[in-house]
Amino acid sequence: MSMEIRIKCREMLATALKSGNMPPGCGDPDDMAAKLEDAIYGDLNGCKVKYKNRIRSRLANLRDPKNPELRQKFLLGQITPEELSKMTPEEMASDDMKQMRQKYVQDSINAAQMAKVQGTKTDQFKCERCDKRNCSQLHIRDGDEPIITFVICDECGNRWKS
Known part of the structure; x- marks a missing residue:
């Protein structure tokens, strides 16, 4: 050099x-x-x-x-x-x-864990992607926050918050 x-x-x-x-x-x-x-x-x-x-x-x-x-x-x-x-x-x-990166890491970990957790089977929700009613729901509550319901279509894998 x-x-x-x-x-x-x-x-x-x-x-x-x-x-x-x-x-x-x-x-x-x-x-x-x-x-x-x-x-x-x-x-x-x-x-x-x-x-x-x-x-x-x-x-x-x-x-x-x-x-x-x-x-x-x-x-x-x-x-x-x-x-x-x-x-x-x-x-x-x-x-x-650093805080923003940590948040992204935690969000990714939560998303990965949610994928492994079996939710409760339900036909209450209709998937916007495949129009089927074969879904699972998962309720999550964080501290004093209200309950959040995540829905996963068991047919196509589409995910959304309800």
């Missing part, structure tokens, strides 16, 4: 670190960018494609206006260059994004 590419990457990282408000007591963005680039380069042993992808990922996350905490924590030394160089997208995400 040419030194020119590495210098350009350091400059881009420094620019990303300088975007936005600089927290009091933070480190020198140029120095921190150089340390981050060194950590990325050392971790990937000069593999050009992976190196560039990792640099792009760090740039996007450090510039993200919805995630100023990552940039601030790095500038204040709460996240080391070595840690940031190896963080996954999930680890770099903002708290809001």
Whole structure:
């Protein structure tokens, strides 16, 4: 990997670190960018494609206006260059994004569990997809929320809330 590419990457990282408000007591963005680039380069042993992808990922996350905490924590030394160089997208995400991902995971788990649970057979509902009345219903209540009825067509697998 040419030194020119590495210098350009350091400059881009420094620019990303300088975007936005600089927290009091933070480190020198140029120095921190150089340390981050060194950590990325050392971790990937000069593999050009992976190196560039990792640099792009760090740039996007450090510039993200919805995630100023990552940039601030790095500038204040709460996240080391070595840690940031190896963080996954999930680890770099903002708290809001982490909560949203957790909700999606929980919703997926609930949907998968519902598929395995046998509901009560009923002919009260008519499937909009196949027009049959061969359904199962499942009642779910979460805390003080009202009861939600999920209906699954046993013929075609269509699902809906009633």
